[in-house]
Amino acid sequence: MRISSGIYSIRQGLKNIRRNLLFSLASVGTIVSCLFLFGIFYCVIVNFRTAMKDLENTVTISVFFDSGIEDSNITMIGEQIRMRDEVNTLDFISADEAWEKYARERYQDNYEEALRSFAGDNPLKDSASYEITLKDLSKQADFITFLKTLHGVRKVHTSEVTADGISALNSVVSYASIGIIAILLFVSVFLISNTITIGITVRKEEIAIMKLIGATNFFVRAPFIVEGVVLGLVGSLVPLVLVYYMYDTAVRYIIGRYSVVSNLFAFVPVKDIFVILVPVTAAIGIGLGLIGSIVTTRKHLKV
């Protein structure tokens, strides 16, 4: 295609949008709502997943050993555990560290006195353990079965309910989001297709003349494809701006107003979210426009 023809197609595409302003606005509006929701879902999911990851790291599995076990055996058990792929972190807590930790939590300000009074006689002498966090909590049950088979392991302590709950919630939120976004994307394609069909109907006579004069299929279709892409692009930029300011403002407000929340929960920085959200949303917007316009012109504009 010549540059002048390209410019002509772009102009005609923009003209189409102006001519069917109401329908164009309706299409852009739907894409905006769809991608706005997508943006919000994305922010929520990213934060939720980060929170889940943080939470997963707090769900630890404690492995206690048989009474009187040799240090070399404990090291061997540790090496066997470390070799497993699902292990995220593995920390050894000695009996003394366990007692000190307990004393701190139990006696708080008086813990030093408690430590002194039991000096040389650790009440938790059989409480040395490995504390393990997993990369993926859904694999916890299998991992525990493995731990119980290890020679020298007396007890494996877990919080299974929490692990299952987190995994299930994570899956439900992910699938529900994907489902809702997929429906919205489908509606967007349908509306773009509708807008372009109206554009084609309005320009029916012009298209018929173009074909009789000898315009190629591509030349006839190009303005409508430009129209679809522009609608998609505008429809993706608006929600990006909206989501950016809303997320930024919401995070600032929550952190400023409810300091408790910020202690419990670390929001993902807006820049980290938008590094991915901008190209993905723009690609979805342009993609919706392209699919909508190509499908419609293929259906209606055969030479």
Add this chain to the structure above:
Amino acid sequence: MISLDHVKLKYPGSKTYALDDINIHIEDGEFVFIVGASGSGKTSLIKLLLKEMEPTSGKIKVADFDYSKMKRKTIPKLRRKIGVVFQNFRLLKDRTVYENVAFAQRVIETPGRFIRRQVPAMLTLVGLADKYKSFPKQLSGGEQQRVALARALVNHPEILLADEPTGNLDPKNSWEIMRLLEDVNKKGTTVVVVTHNKEIVNMMRKRVITLKKGEIISDEQKGGYIDED
């Protein structure tokens, strides 16, 4: 240049042929009238020549294109060799005279510098150089048909198909259009005029092919209008 061999056309659901065993051979540079009453098959013939429809059987060749062997994507190339003028002009109402003619060049991706040179020349040829800024609704029927003619000729087609070009015009404007078509023909373009304008056909003494109920009933050099009654 234009050749139809044993061409038959039947519309889906119809029991009779719209065109039945049509044999027409038109040489380069000829001027031919195709005449006949409504329903005689004139419009179907034009549609076949423009490859808007496929014949039920038979062979069509136009400007070295064998329709039976053509792929869809070569249709635009064929149509660039055929200029078309319609009874109802079919101008774009939201564009000026200049833009309507330039449109024909834009759609076949003619470079802008050629468009700027050829469009005014073509408007001068049809006598509308001073009306290039006007919109179709500001022109008379004859003027609109001259714009349509300029649009059909601006790409220098080998063949000009005119479907009832004087159908909506008064006698004076009709003759002006016919004179333009004759001039175009003298410069080498093959001109095929579908019409039922008895007076013009009889006065111009060109080749006349008469259709009746889808069949050719007469094909005469320097012929006249055959009244079916």
